[in-house]
Amino acid sequence: MQQFTLFFVVHLTALFASTACIDYDGFLNMKLEHSLNCNDEKFCHRGSITLKSIRTGVPIIDQILFNEKHLEALKKLANEDEFYSIKTTITTGENSKGTEYLSSVKAQAFLENGLSDVINAWILPNGAVIAVNFQVANSTQPLKQATNEYKLNSKFYLRYIEQAPVPDTASYIQKMERDREAREKGEMKDNRSFLAKYWMYIVPVAIFVMISGATNPEASAPAGR
Incomplete structure (x- = not known):
């Protein structure tokens, strides 16, 4: 299946602090799987997001193209008012075994938004990822079709969290x-x-x-x- 690579500059907009609070720097790899058109498997490959440096925050997003079978399965979920689920496995230099996170969005919302989503990774100053969530914007966009396949449009954001002071x-x-x-x-x-x-x-x-x-x-x- 044809694949495409998109480069996004991470908007380093912190939730409570700036990038200066990051004590750790290293690579971050996110393996993306979804529960759509997976035959007998619960989750199958959707793509990956790789950051060579957490501090510089420039990710490489590599994702599959949706085909007609993907679209039919997504429309079926939307008609049944079900969720489109995604599993993310995070690996870093400090955690080579990986940590899994599950997130879901309404299939109808994902479809109406033209297969566009926002991926947020919440990270502590020590470089540990504590949560990953997917969401779609409250808007309606047309599907971007390339021949008989459809592009996934993902935006990725690192959200830096400042730890509360610990009493002495x-x-x-x-x-x-x-x-x-x-x-x-x-x-x-x-x-x-x-x-x-x-x-x-x-x-x-x-x-x-x-x-x-x-x-x-x-x-x-x-x-x-």
């Missing part, structure tokens, strides 16, 4: 331990006020007095003449 629990525990040892040795002076020191004893007594006064109003009233 170890330093906090060490500080508490030092404070405890200082109190045991008598090195720390308690400069709190009298109320701050003994409020846990004063409050119950005050509550008891208030309750006693409320339950015995006659005892506190002056005697009548």
Whole structure:
């Protein structure tokens, strides 16, 4: 089957941070499979996306052309209001075994959008991919036909995610331990006020007095003449 290679420059628009937050650089390979016209197999080859450098972010997208059988199978899914499913296997220099991600779009939406989709890979500063999702735009585009085959039009985006700051629990525990040892040795002076020191004893007594006064109003009233 004829194949074609498309080159897309990744729009390095970060979700929470810029590319400067990427600590790791290396290759990224995405094997694309779909559940369409696969005979007895659940998933079969659709294409691949390769990045030689995550930081430079220039991918090579290589995908098959859809033929009439693909189109018929997709129309059948659309008529049944079913999903067109895609499996992505990610391999990197740190993960040669690969990690699989599943994503789906409505077959009708994919068909109406002229076999055009958007592929997003969500990546952490250490270069680890944590999610891959496919989506289609809310628009209607004609199918781009080349003889008896149809082109897949894919746009690829890297989405960089900045990790939230991690609390320094170890330093906090060490500080508490030092404070405890200082109190045991008598090195720390308690400069709190009298109320701050003994409020846990004063409050119950005050509550008891208030309750006693409320339950015995006659005892506190002056005697009548």
